[in-house]
Amino acid sequence: GESVGLHLPTLSVQEGDNSIINCAYSNSASDYFIWYKQESGKGPQFIIDIRSNMDKRQGQRVTVLLNKTVKHLSLQIAATQPGDSAVYFCADASGNTPLVFGKGTRLSVIA
Amino acid sequence: NAGVMQNPRHLVRRRGQEARLRCSPMKGHSHVYWYRQLPEEGLKFMVYLQKENIIDESGMPKERFSAEFPKEGPSILRIQQVVRGDSAAYFCASSPPVTGTDTQYFGPGTRLTVL
Numbered sequence: 001g002e003s004v005g006l007h008l009p010t011l012s013v014q015e016g017d018n019s020i021i022n023c024a025y026s027n028s029a030s031d032y033f034i035w036y037k038q039e040s041g042k043g044p045q046f047i048i049d050i051r052s053n054m055d056k057r058q059g060q061r062v063t064v065l066l067n068k069t070v071k072h073l074s075l076q077i078a079a080t081q082p083g084d085s086a087v088y089f090c091a092d093a094s095g096n097t098p099l100v101f102g103k104g105t106r107l108s109v110i111a
Numbered sequence: 112n113a114g115v116m117q118n119p120r121h122l123v124r125r126r127g128q129e130a131r132l133r134c135s136p137m138k139g140h141s142h143v144y145w146y147r148q149l150p151e152e153g154l155k156f157m158v159y160l161q162k163e164n165i166i167d168e169s170g171m172p173k174e175r176f177s178a179e180f181p182k183e184g185p186s187i188l189r190i191q192q193v194v195r196g197d198s199a200a201y202f203c204a205s206s207p208p209v210t211g212t213d214t215q216y217f218g219p220g221t222r223l224t225v226l
Contacts, residue, residue, distance in 0.1 A: 034214065034215075036217075042219055042220070043115075043117075043202050043204075043217035043218050043219045043220050044154065044202070044217045045217070046214060046216065049214060089153055089154070093214070093215070098144055098156040098159050098167065098170070099144075099146075099154070099156065099204075099215060100156070101146075101153035101154045101155075102153050103151075103152060103153045104152075104153050
């Protein structure tokens, strides 16, 4: 079946540096993606979304890039802070199917 | 505006007992989804419900698991005769009626431990 996945299971960054978390998807018809942040012991929290009619979307300190040609999206976090430490999931939220999550990337921020 | 609420937050059951997990969606949301998460894993879809209807239960085991979302009250995920492999975090999400599966908002989860 279709799937989404993340390239790296863990990512360590220095506080203040930028973080980039990558995600690949396999369904070329997928047209809506959501990034979630999950802190330890909590439910996933919506960060930012993007639809296929865009290739970039910016929020507060976060940017999502979508490359439909290679079926890849990334989440960029500017000036990473200790509070950004969490597991980040990309989810395919296209069509009428429920969210399909990847395994997640654990972001650790080194103070 | 309260978010998605789940209770209990932690549930311990012995093998063979029943587990009941409750989810109250966000105000105005009529779509509810249940997901299961094993340690160090992503969330796996189980079931999608609207009021009084099961829309998609393709991710739910055929035996021992059932879900409902009555006209009044919370959505219930019921696991009968629990086994150790049922130990996991169970998350509920809700979305508004118009957009369907768009932008699901998650509750804090129920962590089920089966002894």
